[in-house]
Amino acid sequence: MYVGKSVNRVDAYDKVTGRAKYTEDFIRNGSYTAKILHSTIAHGKVISIDTSKAEKLEGIIKIITCFDVPKHSFPTAGHPWSVDENHQDIADRRLLNEHVRYYGDDIAVVIAENEVQALQALKLIEVEYEEYEAVFDPIESMNSNSIPIHEQTPNNIIGHTKNRFGNYEEAIKEKGLIKIDTWYETPIVQHSHIENHIAYAYEEQGKIVVVASTQIPHIVRRVCGQALGISLGKIRIVKPYIGGGFGNKQDALYEPLAAYLTTQVGGHPVKLDSTREETFVSSRTRHSEKIHIISYVRSDGTFVARKLELYANNGGYASHGHSIAAKGTNCFHQLYPCDNIEADGYTVYTNLPTAGAMRGYGIPQTMFAFESHLDDVALKLGLDPIELRIQNIMPKGFKDGFSRNENYYDSFREAIAVGRRAIDYDKKREEYKNQSGNIRRGVGLGCFWYNTGVYPISVETSSCRMVLNQDGSVQVQLGETEIGQGGDTAFSQMAADSIGVPLDDIHIVSTQDTDVTPFGLGAYASRQTYMASFSITNTAKIFKEKIIDRARKELEFAPKNLDLVDGMIIRKTDNRQLMSLGELATIALYDNKDSDHISAESTYTIRNNAFSFGASFAEVEVDIALGKVKILRLVNVHDCGKLINPRLAEAQAHGGMSMAVGFALSEELKYNDKGKILNNNLLDYKLSTTMDHPNFEVYFIENPEPTSPYNTKSLGEPPTCSPAPAIRNAILNATGVRVNQCPMTPHVLFPLFKEAGLIENDYEKEMKYENKAWSVENV
CATH class of the missing domain: 3.90.1170.50 (Aldehyde oxidase/xanthine dehydrogenase, a/b hammerhead)
Known part of the structure; x- marks a missing residue:
């Protein structure tokens, strides 16, 4: 296997x-x-x-x-x-x-x-x-009286998701509730892939x-x-x-x-x-979002009523339209279920570069807001952030009425427990209490929720073709695409096991050609391994049946007594090897009376989806005077079902964590009052590098996904979703300062630290150059 x-x-x-x-x-x-x-x-x-x-x-x-x-x-x-x-x-x-x-x-x-x-x-x-007149802010755009950006959309609103559960207005009348009301903001960022x-x-x-x-x-x-x-x-x-x-x-x-x-x-x-400069501006970006969250809670941490307003800046063209903001809005009532919810998500045209799909599909933005808000609630109530999450997060058995996704395990609490032990959370929270001085440390966490694919919003389908070569090896073609993530390797592993041949005998065709490649939807939504597993196993079943039927003709055994194992036709009763697949293929191709080129092709329409869960834990060191954050440790914990290839899975997680570090601390496309992007190059746009990374640590909880042939589910995008709020919450733990926007650069942190009195209290007296050796007069 x-x-x-x-x-x-x-x-x-x-x-x-x-x-x-x-x-x-x-x-x-x-x-x-x-x-x-x-x-x-x-x-x-x-x-x-x-x-x-x-x-x-x-x-x-x-x-x-x-x-x-x-x-x-x-x-x-x-x-x-x-x-x-x-x-x-x-x-x-x-x-x-x-x-x-x-x-x-x-x-x-x-x-x-x-x-x-x-x-x-x-x-x-x-x-x-x-x-x-140009407009760059989504809230201003939807209320603008200037010429519409698109004539068919006079209010510039591309889409609006409206969710209502329970009775929010009635619920907030309960006496003794504590209100936490905060705005959060995330930036425009660019994918910065190597190939333009x-x-x-x-x-x-x-x-x-x-x-x-x-x-x-x-x-x-x-x-x-x-x-x-x-x-x-x-x-x-x-x-x-x-x-x-x-x-x-x-x-x-x-x-x-x-x-x-x-x-x-x-x-x-x-x-x-395209040049790099063009790719930054004239392709797609990640939506910047403004997110307003109000929570009414009891002193014991019970959520009574919650409200969300989300405004996604889509730029000049619709691209993926409202689907990205809708996904984040729909996550609100699932991640921390509450009886009384009001949620409104808006996607709005502005006169900035067009935003579209980017790894995480809106969830990195919403997780930054949602998970930062959880720590803000915990701070207000004097509760530990982990305990607040354990109390309120999605329970085992939760089922979403729309997607029919079900939480078959207590995955969130398992992930929190694994990360808590890995980073030694409780010891460090105690150790980092009551810090003073310029250099301070903290630990924080953020959880995430993610889907696998797009069903039932859109069709989910995958096709696979398998062709038997004369030597017994197998050509495999899929419409699902290798984009650097290792998809072809995972497909090959599943095909080898499904057919019963050595992995070296699987020859997957990496180049897609719409004239010859079976129809497939491509790489997005962390769907490929999950969706392709259906078409691969279905096609392999048909393919193997044809092989066994041909072996029956040559060996004159009942098909039920034959099997294909590791490239050999065997007799099930005693596992005796009867013929190699290469020998059978040669006979089938060149038989004068009954030539047969054995192949199979099938399409599978998938009517399932699956939750993917996890958490990030961060330990940071903050230089308050410089407003600079150094990540000491970053831990991701994922429940992505059964791992097809553990080493590739870890690599996927590392790549996503790297992108999330940039999102949290350095990356932002900046523009002037004319809408011109100012840093559309790899010098001025500050990607994180290995110099900015700690050694990433990844842990997997392999709860088998029951809806999937190989018990797997999404992993490609989830690693980007929760590190940013974990880093933010670690800064909060270190300094007591709530940072409500990304990226958390020195330009953002220094004024907040100044406002909080950290710099005045600890350093300002020393910075007044009272030492006459450094006075202006002596110079």
Whole structure:
């Protein structure tokens, strides 16, 4: 059995030796280069574009403006299509846009023989705008009287989730309740994957072929068809290896434009390759959110009534629309169930870069607020934060009425107990009481809730194809995509066990090609291992039955007495090896009377979902005078069901924890009063590095998920969800200061410490240079 073992990645050798091919490796010599002209205002209308000077340059093939492209709009979100029009994604984007909705919007494209010529041409294009008032705050935007960002959405509100349970207004009348009322805010951040967005398109055999770095090849094919207004059968998407996506490539970004551009130059190959600066601004970001939470509690820590207002800043275009804010809003009544709930989540257009899917899909933002609020409640009541959580968190047996997800175990309390022991929480809480001085330490925790996939909001389906080779090895193809996370390795492990062959005999096809790859929805929602397990096991069952039936013909045994184990046909009664699978495959292929190429393919529609749970524990050291936080330890505990590959699981957790450290302490896209992003580069945008990390510690609680063929559930995104509030709550424990916004940089912390009197009390007298040796007079 291979499931549950830390086998080597199937793509490891090709990647470390440089053999793995990415999109840029597919580009032919002689291909044209396309470069985009971006708007220099945040909101307005393009009145005219003068390309005459640029067109005179040598090497310019064609310049296409927003006035030239098809006039219909299309959606870009990487969601499965819905046959119900009311559940389809918002079609608010064009290939190039006359109505400019953020600073950096796409308004024209230069196609040239090379990049230098294209960039020179961009500088010579002259644009005249009609400028409108821009708005950057979601609450201001939904109450703005200026020109709507999208004509069909006059109040700029993309969506509103409204949840009501019990009677909030009546419940808060109870005497003796304690009210905790706080706002929290999270920033705009960027995915910062290694490989920028790139698409390469050409025409061949009557089709438009797009080679692209995408998480969702089959969905991109559909969006390209919608954008160009042509049949999907005339479009072919090829997805090679990709250098990271983290949700940013769960949108159809520049694939539709690349597909259109090749049609404008007679099908000649065209490369559309974003720079790092463009990727920061003109792809997708994580939503910044403003979150208001009110809790009415009894002195013993019992929640009586709770209220949530969530405002998600979606930027200029809908992308994934309201689904991200809706997920966070719906989490509110599940993580800490309460009888009386009022929750309202809003997603709002603004004139900032478009926000979309990013690892965690809205839950890192809401967990920062929800889990910070839990510590704020505990502080107000004088209770230990762990005990407050244990008292109120989702219990075993909880079942959500909508998703039908069920908590089959007491996973939260198990995770809290594991993390509590690992970080020595109780000893350190006692040790760090009553600290003084500049350097102080603290410990904190944050819990998280997550789903697996998107059912029942959208369809969940997976297809798998298995083909028997002459030597007994097996080709496996899936629509689910390898994006660097190790998916192909997990798929191979499950396929080997499901069929009954050695892992080395599984040859998984990593490149998706929509002309030949079975339909699949791609990589998102931490769905792939869970969803693919259904199609892999279902296809393997059909495949194995065909193999055993062929063995029956050759060996003249009853099928019930035969099995396939480790690549050998065996007799069940005594485990005697009768024939290798390679021998059987050769006979089947070359039998003069009854040749048979054994293969199987099936689609499985999944009507399940599963909760994934866990917690983070952080120990920090705070330099109060500098407003600087050093993470001493960071522990993640996950209940993600049965581990398919423990080493890959730990690596997934480490990657998510790293992203969460940046979210907590350093990352933020900044913009000026014109909406222009100021730090769209890897120098000024402060990603966390290994220098900012402690040694990450990960623990797994392998409670088998009963809805899954291999008892597994989501892990890819959960590691990002809870470290930020754990770090924040550790700062609270160290200093007594509540920090209600990310990132918790010195610029944020210093004023708070100053306001709390920490700096005045401990250092200000020393900073007045009373020592005459350092006085101005002596200098």
